[in-house]
Amino acid sequence: MNDRHLPDEFDLIARYFVPLTKGFPGAFALGDDAAVLHPEPGRDIVATADTMVAGIHFFNSDPPAFIARKLLRVNLSDLAAMGARPRYYLLTLALPKDTDAEWVAAFAAGLAEDQEFYGITLAGGDTVATSGPATLTLAALGDVSAGKALRRSGAQKGDRIYVTGTLGDGALGLAVLQGGLAHLSKAHATHLIDRYHLPRPRLAIGRKLIDFAHAAIDISDGLIADLGHVATQSGVGATVEAARLPLSAAVTAALEKDSDLLVTVLGGGDDYELLFTIAQGKEEQLAALAEDEAVKITCIGRIEAMGGVRVLDAQGAEIPLKSTGFRHF
């Protein structure tokens, strides 16, 4: 139970992590027992946490900056799904003792880049040594107007189901990294890998949805599983029309070669797009929102009174689905 800490841990923290608290006096430059945040009056705090393990959620060979940015972004995606604004994060790293300073420097540089872009600041955390794989946990705190957080519940019969961006890129990016889809062009393969490495949390869209979406979720476990969460929490069913799914050129090319990959697109996860439901008749407002934010927003189906989640093909026949997608806390 000795050697609980990394060699030079104190120096690494001072050099690479203290600068990430800049601009937030309540972090006390990581020099106190805890951080102190001043909530703004009239706003709720939104809190979420995710863990990523080397060899399971990322490859040891992945660039450390990408690992850091994905760790931050998957949490930001959860904030986006609640309509929250990012504020602060706690970072806890369990790192192998042979982790070198270059790795830590690149990891911190990735955080620095993204926290500047997304407007979030390191508030505190912990670093420890581990005999196992690197295990990285980030807890993100955001805020939202009191009582206005978006929820998974609240979808109503007749609502239209929308998604941001395109689906399946992350899951097929993972397939490429695992040696699959060798027929794809270099450009398509690169696009998919990039989307796997770097989710685009839809924070601006999420914040604007708080005034008119009935329900929202971020697609991390896969479209079917996450739409299933919305349906279950709302006590409704859902129908998706496969022909309406927004697909990138790369995913379209992959599906043309192997239509069975549709299951991966529907269930593979790692999209980190928003799925939300809205009363019909709001198409114009949504089109304006999509244009303002320069993000594609696509209607993919509708909420039904009951019946679980069904996916229909172009002829209206139900596509049989294995239960796919990852379940989490």
Add this chain to the structure above:
Amino acid sequence: MNDRHLPDEFDLIARYFVPLTKGFPGAFALGDDAAVLHPEPGRDIVATADTMVAGIHFFNSDPPAFIARKLLRVNLSDLAAMGARPRYYLLTLALPKDTDAEWVAAFAAGLAEDQEFYGITLAGGDTVATSGPATLTLAALGDVSAGKALRRSGAQKGDRIYVTGTLGDGALGLAVLQGGLAHLSKAHATHLIDRYHLPRPRLAIGRKLIDFAHAAIDISDGLIADLGHVATQSGVGATVEAARLPLSAAVTAALEKDSDLLVTVLGGGDDYELLFTIAQGKEEQLAALAEDEAVKITCIGRIEAMGGVRVLDAQGAEIPLKSTGFRHF
């Protein structure tokens, strides 16, 4: 990158962790993307996080309820050091795939017992599978009157240095678990092991100190290291009189047999007592506080204008110290 989740994870969460959110509607029974907290007007949020790794911070053979309670309590000790009231926590567990339901059940039962006692509630988190040792992270959120959080900085020349409880029990408890101190009585050994397994976060004392302590910290890295943090952050020095250190009967017995263990008492850590500094002349108020809370509070030395941390023996000679104690984020 598949098998990112534990077998039956969803069932384990529903069965063992959802009940820990009871009484907190903002956790949404772990059924949404994030938790939503309503801060009380006029109060700051205090946030801290710690990670414990099997084989490093605890033994795989430790009772899971003790592991859970220690994980919670080390975070509560950080809240205590800021004078904060516990509110909510996020729990992220990376567990080996062969973790059985009994382990999870006992772990959750330990949390249930302590969260009831300390008035804190599970708000959210994540569970994932790992190929390595169990890696457990808890982020605790508390609150405190706005602007009143205790800090490590603020100690002033002439302040008296106080500690709660007794020192060295946790570090010598670890020594017993590692096969040392075989000469101790069964009762003494049991006492020390218990103190190692179960810190007593001094929350009530911490909250009452916000009106008159100049600086505070919880002793997790060891008395010398943590007093050193206070001295550094405050820009002062400190003198400790070894003869004044509050010691349990078990630690006294161990020191009688081997006086070299004083280094472990001073530097071993795992005390989770509060150390704080206060202007001289407050002895009566402190005595009343100690009586109210039924916790021993002992003056062990004083803050000096400069000079680092020195420990004097009963004759006033300086005891040479190796640099001991663990450093962390």
